[in-house]
Amino acid sequence: MQDLSLHILDIVENSIDAGAKKIEIIIKENIRQNLLVLKIKDNGKGMDKNTIAKVLDPFYTTKKTRRVGLGLSMLAQAAKEAEGDFNIKSKKGKGTTVTAKFVHDHIDRKPIGNMAETIIVLIAGKGMKVDFIYEHHKNSKNFVFDTKIIKNELNDVPINNAEVLNILRKNIIKELKRIGTMI
Amino acid sequence: MKKLKIGDLEKIREKVRRTANLRQGKARAKITVHMGTCGIAAGAREILSALLKEIEKKKLNDVIVTTSGCAGLCSREPMATVEIKDKPPVKYVDLTAEKIKKILNVHIIKGNIINDYALAIGSERTH
Ligand SMILES: Nc1ncnc2c1ncn2[C@@H]1O[C@H](COP(=O)(O)OP(=O)(O)OP(=O)(O)O)[C@@H](O)[C@H]1O
Ligand SMILES: [Mg+2]
Numbered sequence: 243m244q245d246l247s248l249h250i251l252d253i254v255e256n257s258i259d260a261g262a263k264k265i266e267i268i269i270k271e272n273i274r275q276n277l278l279v280l281k282i283k284d285n286g287k288g289m290d291k292n293t294i295a296k297v298l299d300p301f302y303t304t305k306k307t308r309r310v311g312l313g314l315s316m317l318a319q320a321a322k323e324a325e326g327d328f329n330i331k332s333k334k335g336k337g338t339t340v341t342a343k344f345v346h347d348h349i350d351r352k353p354i355g356n357m358a359e360t361i362i363v364l365i366a367g368k369g370m371k372v373d374f375i376y377e378h379h380k381n382s383k384n385f386v387f388d389t390k391i392i393k394n395e396l397n398d399v400p401i402n403n404a405e406v407l408n409i410l411r412k413n414i415i416k417e418l419k420r421i422g423t424m425i
Numbered sequence: 426m427k428k429l430k431i432g433d434l435e436k437i438r439e440k441v442r443r444t445a446n447l448r449q450g451k452a453r454a455k456i457t458v459h460m461g462t463c464g465i466a467a468g469a470r471e472i473l474s475a476l477l478k479e480i481e482k483k484k485l486n487d488v489i490v491t492t493s494g495c496a497g498l499c500s501r502e503p504m505a506t507v508e509i510k511d512k513p514p515v516k517y518v519d520l521t522a523e524k525i526k527k528i529l530n531v532h533i534i535k536g537n538i539i540n541d542y543a544l545a546i547g548s549e550r551t552h
Contacts, residue, residue: 404478
């Protein structure tokens with residue numbers, strides 16, 4: 243994976259596969275602490291202790307189509323390379339939270355990448371069935387994007403309509419520029 | 426915490442309402458982009474973005490875009506499946522933004538399968 247926005251898309255796909263109806267994506271950039279934290283939190287089916295222990299093995303997957311599972315171990319590796327930290331908390335029947343930490347200015351820290359595109363693609367694919375919340379904090383600035391609120395405002399117009407997605411994309415880019423995380 | 430304010434939302438809501446086919450089941454075609462780890466690593470996100478932009482440009486309100494997990498054919502990603510009402514699904518492999526745009530214009534709009542990009546029948550195998 244080239245950048246963190248692609249890792250995030252991939253980790254969120256796990257949440258979707260786990261039947262989550264609400265998925266939170268939280269990015270916190272703190273330059274003073276030189277820290278970047280990603281958190282993906284879902285209310286999907288969760289994992290038992292046994293599964294959590296196995297999940298970081300790049301050969302472990304519960305998928306039927308393939309014998310290797312790569313997503314989580316790839317993100318864990320990316321965090322390790324940037325002298326960070328990786329953690330999974332999960333409760334069977336309740337949900338899962340994946341957290342990855344990175345040294346912000348580490349030379350091997352992957353760039354954040356295009357978060358606007360990741361969010362738009364998620365909404366296009368599953369926005370009618372799943373609520374996505376995207377929070378991005380940079381130092382003292384932040385913004386929150388909540389598809390539940392947007393769906394309410396849109397009323398009977400589907401959030402995955404191409405024209406709607408185009409407007410949403412522009413807005414996310416504008417907000418990311420405002421908080422100083424996208425040029 | 427600052428909530429995203431989207432001033433244009435109301436305008437777009439009225440506009441889409443006037444033009445779109447809002448009732449369910451009216452879609453003529455469905456495109457499913459495979460979003461497993463291999464797909465994403467191979468560029469599936471860009472395929473979907475290109476598709477959305479082209480759909481918006483052409484104002485195709487009867488085409489649904491969706492995503493699915495890994496299709497088990499990692500070496501041929503990015504992949505997408507095209508389903509046209511009452512026709513068997515067609516799997517396209519090794520996609521690029523240009524190819525998916527062409528698929529939209531030739532297969533979805535004009536109804537002609539692009540055999541050069543399609544997965545040959547019988548070659549479908551996992552792993
Ligand atoms: N959010 C989640 N909720 C429940 N189970 C999960 C979640 N994320 C991962 N898992 C479990 O962990 C396994 C490994 O996940 P991982 O993303 O590493 O690989 P994969 O999804 O199986 O395959 P790949 O990501 O390579 O397409 C999954 O098969 C699934 O059983
Ligand atoms: Mg995965």
